Amino acid sequence: MSIREDQSRFRDIIKGKVKENFRKFVSQGEMIGKRENEFVKIPLPQIDIPNFRYGPKQQGGVGQGQGEPGQEAGEPGEGQGQAGSAPGEHVLEVEMSLDELADLLGEHLELPRIEPKGGRSVESLKSKYTGIAPVGPEGLRNFKQSYKKALRRYITTGTYNPEDPMIVPIRPDFRYRSTKLVTKPQTQAVVIYMMDVSGSMGDEQKEIVRLESFWINTWLKKHYKGLETRFIIHDAAAKEVDEDTFFRTSESGGTLISSAYKLAQQMIETDYPPSEWNIYPFHFSDGDNWSGEDTRLCVRLLKEFFIPNVNLFSYGQVESKYGSGQFLKDLQKEFPSEPNLTLSQIESKDKILDSIKDFLGKGK
Amino acid sequence: MGKLTPELERERVRILKAAEDFGLDCFDTIFELVTYEQINQIAAYGGFPVRYPHWKFGMEYEHLSKSYEYGLSKIYEMVINNDPCYAYLMEGNMMMDQKLVMAHVYGHCDFFKNNVWFSKTNRKMMDQMANHSVRIRRYMDRYGYDTVESFIDTCLSLENLIDRYSPYVEKSIVPKVVDNQGQNPLGLLRVDKPYMRHYINPPAFVEQQKQKVQDKFMATQKFPVNAEKDILNFFIHYAPLEEWQQDVLSIIRDEAYYYSPQGMTKTMNEGWASYWHSKVMTEKILDDSEIIDFADHHAGVMTMAPGGYNPYKVGIELMRDIEDRWNKGRFGREWEDCDDVRERKNWDKKLNIGREKIFEVRRVHNDVTFIDQFLTEDFCVRHKMFVYKHDKKINRWVIDTKDFKAIKAKLLFMMTNFGQPIIKIEDANFENRGELLLTHVHEGIDMQPDFLNETLKNVYKMWSRPVNLVTVMEGDGHLYRFDGQELIQKKISSGPQPEPQKK
Numbered sequence: 001m002s003i004r005e006d007q008s009r010f011r012d013i014i015k016g017k018v019k020e021n022f023r024k025f026v027s028q029g030e031m032i033g034k035r036e037n038e039f040v041k042i043p044l045p046q047i048d049i050p051n052f053r054y055g056p057k058q059q060g061g062v063g064q065g066q067g068e069p070g071q072e073a074g075e076p077g078e079g080q081g082q083a084g085s086a087p088g089e090h091v092l093e094v095e096m097s098l099d100e101l102a103d104l105l106g107e108h109l110e111l112p113r114i115e116p117k118g119g120r121s122v123e124s125l126k127s128k129y130t131g132i133a134p135v136g137p138e139g140l141r142n143f144k145q146s147y148k149k150a151l152r153r154y155i156t157t158g159t160y161n162p163e164d165p166m167i168v169p170i171r172p173d174f175r176y177r178s179t180k181l182v183t184k185p186q187t188q189a190v191v192i193y194m195m196d197v198s199g200s201m202g203d204e205q206k207e208i209v210r211l212e213s214f215w216i217n218t219w220l221k222k223h224y225k226g227l228e229t230r231f232i233i234h235d236a237a238a239k240e241v242d243e244d245t246f247f248r249t250s251e252s253g254g255t256l257i258s259s260a261y262k263l264a265q266q267m268i269e270t271d272y273p274p275s276e277w278n279i280y281p282f283h284f285s286d287g288d289n290w291s292g293e294d295t296r297l298c299v300r301l302l303k304e305f306f307i308p309n310v311n312l313f314s315y316g317q318v319e320s321k322y323g324s325g326q327f328l329k330d331l332q333k334e335f336p337s338e339p340n341l342t343l344s345q346i347e348s349k350d351k352i353l354d355s356i357k358d359f360l361g362k363g364k
Numbered sequence: 365m366g367k368l369t370p371e372l373e374r375e376r377v378r379i380l381k382a383a384e385d386f387g388l389d390c391f392d393t394i395f396e397l398v399t400y401e402q403i404n405q406i407a408a409y410g411g412f413p414v415r416y417p418h419w420k421f422g423m424e425y426e427h428l429s430k431s432y433e434y435g436l437s438k439i440y441e442m443v444i445n446n447d448p449c450y451a452y453l454m455e456g457n458m459m460m461d462q463k464l465v466m467a468h469v470y471g472h473c474d475f476f477k478n479n480v481w482f483s484k485t486n487r488k489m490m491d492q493m494a495n496h497s498v499r500i501r502r503y504m505d506r507y508g509y510d511t512v513e514s515f516i517d518t519c520l521s522l523e524n525l526i527d528r529y530s531p532y533v534e535k536s537i538v539p540k541v542v543d544n545q546g547q548n549p550l551g552l553l554r555v556d557k558p559y560m561r562h563y564i565n566p567p568a569f570v571e572q573q574k575q576k577v578q579d580k581f582m583a584t585q586k587f588p589v590n591a592e593k594d595i596l597n598f599f600i601h602y603a604p605l606e607e608w609q610q611d612v613l614s615i616i617r618d619e620a621y622y623y624s625p626q627g628m629t630k631t632m633n634e635g636w637a638s639y640w641h642s643k644v645m646t647e648k649i650l651d652d653s654e655i656i657d658f659a660d661h662h663a664g665v666m667t668m669a670p671g672g673y674n675p676y677k678v679g680i681e682l683m684r685d686i687e688d689r690w691n692k693g694r695f696g697r698e699w700e701d702c703d704d705v706r707e708r709k710n711w712d713k714k715l716n717i718g719r720e721k722i723f724e725v726r727r728v729h730n731d732v733t734f735i736d737q738f739l740t741e742d743f744c745v746r747h748k749m750f751v752y753k754h755d756k757k758i759n760r761w762v763i764d765t766k767d768f769k770a771i772k773a774k775l776l777f778m779m780t781n782f783g784q785p786i787i788k789i790e791d792a793n794f795e796n797r798g799e800l801l802l803t804h805v806h807e808g809i810d811m812q813p814d815f816l817n818e819t820l821k822n823v824y825k826m827w828s829r830p831v832n833l834v835t836v837m838e839g840d841g842h843l844y845r846f847d848g849q850e851l852i853q854k855k856i857s858s859g860p861q862p863e864p865q866k867k
Contacts, residue, residue, distance in 0.1 A: 001401065001405055003405040003421060005422075006420075009422055013419055049520045050814075051819050052785050053811060054811060055810055060754060060761075061778060062778070063750055063752050064677070067750065068766075070763065072761065072763075
């Protein structure tokens with residue numbers, strides 16, 4: 001159909017618009033709320049060819065129905081409008097797959113492709129019954145396809161009789177289900193998100209973490225099919241939670257970062273042997289740890305366990321007016337150049353993209 | 365696309381026969397049976413199977429197929445003004461729907477063929493559209509897809525700047541040179557004896573006269589001489605465009621003029637077609653089992669939401685009203701002057717010329733004259749019509765008035781120039797700098813500012829010199845100016861009298 005050409009052109013234009021306003025979308029988070037399976041809906045102002053036209057509000061119109069002057073009339077609708085009579089006013093919702101979004105993100109930040117650990121990407125072959133073949137075992141005979149073939153033969157030879165629509169298939173009509181080999185990438189990856197939910201982390205800080213995690217997840221998912229995600233929240237003690245709770249909880253109290261690290265370590269040790277898994281711990285905090293003692297413990301854990309075993313350990317420090325931000329400084333001092341550790345400071349929503357670039361720019 | 369099934373073909377012949385018995389006179393009509401994807405494509409293409417490549421068709425298609433898939437809307441009927449007419453039926457619709465659509469389509473075909481406002485349209489538009497598509501594709505091959513597409517965007521942005529009545533008036537855009545001074549353009553005195561020439565008209569006098577004529581010429585010389593409403597045509601002739609650009613612009617203009625009468629007669633056309641589908645179906649075609657479905661679907665088409673104007677409904681009711689009035693002789697001086705309620709109620713002169721009258725109406729009227737002449741106070745009261753407006757305080761649409769005059773004025777306003785602002789080229793050499801001056805004939809409603817700005821930029825793209833537009837915004841005269849760099853808006857007068865500054 002020739003319209004496909006125009007349609008794909010239209011979609012390209014839309015994608016161009018999304019790209020143009022990408023930074024805005026990232027920091028607004030409107031789209032995350034409208035996630036449906038693998039698609040997000042992005043509200044875009046309708047792209048419209050401008051022309052000289054009347055403003056709608058002054059215009060009014062003629063309607064029909066009950067009512068006296070002063071009473072409310074219905075919303076002016078399109079009514080029976082014929083094709084193309086009323087474009088305009090409404091907002092266009094564009095559906096984009098997370099994959100496309102990840103591409104956009106990658107393009108925008110010039111992110112390198114992720115190299116799975118050890119450069120190995122195991123692929124396994126799997127056979128699936130998706131094909132149809134003219135030969136095969138009787139057990140795999142496909143009734144519908146065979147019937148269609150027979151029916152077609154009847155009609156083309158002119159022997160089909162609508163009054164007596166009996167179809168007798170013969171050998172050449174039979175169709176069988178057949179297997180096709182598909183390759184499946186077998187890289188396994190897990191992301192562990194840790195978030196400080198102590199009293200000093202406000203709603204805005206959490207929003208930043210939420211947005212950033214969404215984008216990081218989108219990017220990693222593109223590279224690892226079947227990505228696993230785990231969530232840990234901590235104040236003075238750490239616990240594992242589901243995604244929903246992760247983003248919503250507000251606790252209060254002191255902060256012991258090591259508690260989260262310990263839990264993550266435990267998780268990795270039991271569920272994700274580092275030799276088989278690509279592991280991405282992310283930790284977000286306002287950088288206000290309880291004591292120097294605890295910070296030293298964290299550093300030790302990082303040195304001894306995380307850095308040798310994970311692809312990339314990322315620490316994002318969200319600016320908060322209560323936090324001292326000391327933790328970031330300590331880490332910087334301790335690990336001046338450690339390839340498997342990224343540190344990033346996120347001052348505000350607008351800086352989310354830069355911070356993502358810090359985290360994922362290494363291509364690990 | 366397929367031919368009709370034998371069953372549908374049988375019905376088609378019956379319906380055509382019934383329509384012709386009623387006096388309808390249609391072009392040959394070719395019905396095609398299409399899938400919903402095809403009908404969406406055709407609808408996105410404005411009724412045609414082939415159009416030039418442009419993303420707006422893709423957008424329309426996406427919109428239509430989404431609304432179909434979500435069950436929000438469904439296209440029943442699609443017919444194009446061409447000889448022969450082409451019409452599309454959607455596969456898998458109920459038999460009753462197919463019949464209803466066919467009857468409706470024959471109403472449209474008759475209207476296309478016989479209404480005078482359609483008389484100037486190209487009846488081979490099917491071929492013409494294909495031709496346009498080929499031409500534009502050729503330019504795309506030669507000058508690049510993006511270049512041509514962005515020029516089309518610009519053209520489409522100005523698409524409504526045509527003079528809808530110009531096809532019916534013989535007029536040339538190139539002004540005729542009028543020399544009313546005859547053989548004596550300088551106004552010199554009569555010289556009978558050649559040797560007296562220098563005495564009667566001394567050289568200084570001749571110079572003076574020359575200067576006078578020159579000044580007068582400069583003062584009156586305005587270009588265009590009369591304000592030009594067919595702005596697209598003006599650009600084709602006078603804007604600094606490449607040859608291919610002129611051709612693309614003329615394609616867009618041709619298509620705009622082709623669609624224009626459909627906008628001018630929307631209410632009448634739909635009213636006429638609905639009148640006939642209902643007549644043909646109920647009197648000749650429907651069998652008993654179908655009557656409920658017919659009533660249901662017919663009523664669906666005729667609903668008028670409180671805040672929406674439905675041309676089908678107003679059209680059919682007015683047609684019926686006219687038929688009834690002329691049948692009973694409820695027109696003319698005697699009827700107008702009659703004040704007796706009882707007498708008016710029982711007024712019936714048994715003239716029975718209603719049918720004849722509506723055939724005449726469909727021949728000569730367009731929506732503006734139709735409403736102007738046949739909308740009556742009785743009718744408005746009977747159909748509970750009202751004018752609504754936007755109430756700023758509560759941010760809602762409210763009923764403004766039920767006054768007949770207001771309703772009529774509103775309807776006429778909506779229909780004049782197809783509800784588009786009227787814009788003219790006032791001066792193509794504004795301030796003697798080759799700038800363009802447009803004026804908006806303000807009729808009480810401001811233009812939408814953001815669209816105005818963007819469109820003005822597109823006018824600049826065409827003209828390549830600074831462009832100016834005079835209009836009224838919130839009660840004061842404003843001049844908008846775009847010089848390729850920035851857009852300036854300044855107030856030039858108080859009160860709604862847009863007079864360009866004269867320097």
